[in-house]
Amino acid sequence: MNTAQPPERTSERLIAFLDAAIAISMTLLILPLMESVSEAVADQRTVVEYVREHSWQLVAFALSFVIIAMFWRLHHGILHADTSAGRRRTNLQLAWLFTITVMPVVTALTGGLDTGREVVASYIGTLAVSAWLLFTIAVVERRTRTAAGLPVAASIAAMPLSLALLFTLALLLGLLVPSYLWLFVMVLVTPLRAILLRAGVVGR
Template identity: 40%
Template structure:
């Protein structure tokens, strides 16, 4: 049973997680604003489908970033399920991770117009890389609160693998411009890589 101090810390953690969830929701909402502005520029005689085709880059950037943020939030949600105390390290890892999510609408807005520029790739994929690194650190912080064998003790491995994949995707995107942002599809293989590592080194997370 938790002590009174632990109960208070748990309430503080609930408030922190509520704040983080709200910030993520706002970031997701901001992604659609460029599309809302585009809708305001359409005249009554314009073909909506033609406008969509002409600005396919904006719609693609919105869809990509929406999926990316949702995926990162889901990973964060799984990690913090085992958190029981609002410790300093956990607080700052969560705040820093939230910063990467809130920042993401900026490079998303750049994608359709300046997506080929190295700076845009660094801002976009670099944000994902930093976010994954922070998730790995967050998982390590939560693991310190949970004894071995305890339920909801998170694994550092998935976020660490994603960080490596993000780093590789960034290098490929910058060094081979023709690949554009397709190297991010390597993230689909992240789960398989994690499974293979666990099979090859079953004690890696103990």
Template identity: 40%
Template sequence: MTDETTSDRYLSAERCAAFIDAVVAIAMTLLILPLMEAVSDAGAEGGSAGRWFGDHQEQLTSFLVSFVMIALFWMIHHRLFRRISAVPTGLMWLVSAWLLTIVWLPVATSMSGQFSDAEGLVRVVYIGSLFAVCAVSFVIRLYVRRHPEISSAAPSATRGDLAVDLSMMIMFAIALGVTLLFPVLGYWPLLLMFLTGAVQSLIRRAWR
């Protein structure tokens, strides 16, 4: 009876990891679809490859940035999940929320590539979407920290993982604030993400 109850409350970590990998892979694939459609349209209109690259610089940039960010988000999430032995229903719902933010990124990416940088709402949607991924990931780590029985991670490793998500949240929030205060900068404030490592180190020192 106890075994049946336990199996109802917990999901297989391996199956959940496979599900997560599949959804993330699909989201990364969806990023390229607007560019493929643009190539087809340019070919039908008799355009050249050189002109296509010139006309779609913003789309190409947003595609590359989003592809790299999703890959980074997956690697961070994978490091968490490889230490988890079983997945409670509550954790699976949080993971589903994280996947929702990942699946939304191709839409936000398409918007950032299609609409003008001068439109503040587009920047809020794009950078805000990246912030949301980190925020949900941070909540997931808090859940795992409060349920140590499902993870083999040491407390120090869990604190370090929390510092990763928190530092990224801080830098995305700063980047969003800067781009709204200085619209002429467009998406360049995202380069502040290169300072994430320094912020992460400061957070870890503060938590010692």
């Protein structure tokens, strides 16, 4: 038996697996729309009536699509395929994937139920947990690459931290006054990132 160590696994297959799952979650966001379309068809509504009755469902769909796309782009910017995929790092990625996988469920809740404390918290809370996990991923990635002598941009953790702080802020505000409008605090994400970098909180 050839007892040499087999080649160490890089993150390539892990990334491909995550991407497939994220792409599916993003696409399954249309499921509540598909269902409401088939109801509208059964009731012979017009398209205008359909859009009017389901406007909030459509907004929730578009919003979640944009947010998952943004998370994916961020994840794309953090992870490199040449880093080895250790067990802990893999688990961390899969935990993050869990938050993306439940997005269609919380989006359906958000698009269907009246705006209340609990439903706002379940939607924004999922986003906050996802962002904190992505921040952890970025920190671990930077440490792993630094330890392995691989090149790494010191600033990769700044954007996820900025997102995590703002989603947490939006969550707290949403618990006080239930509204999705608090998500507009996200416009501060770029200035906050710049402040975090300048303050040296997350490396520069």
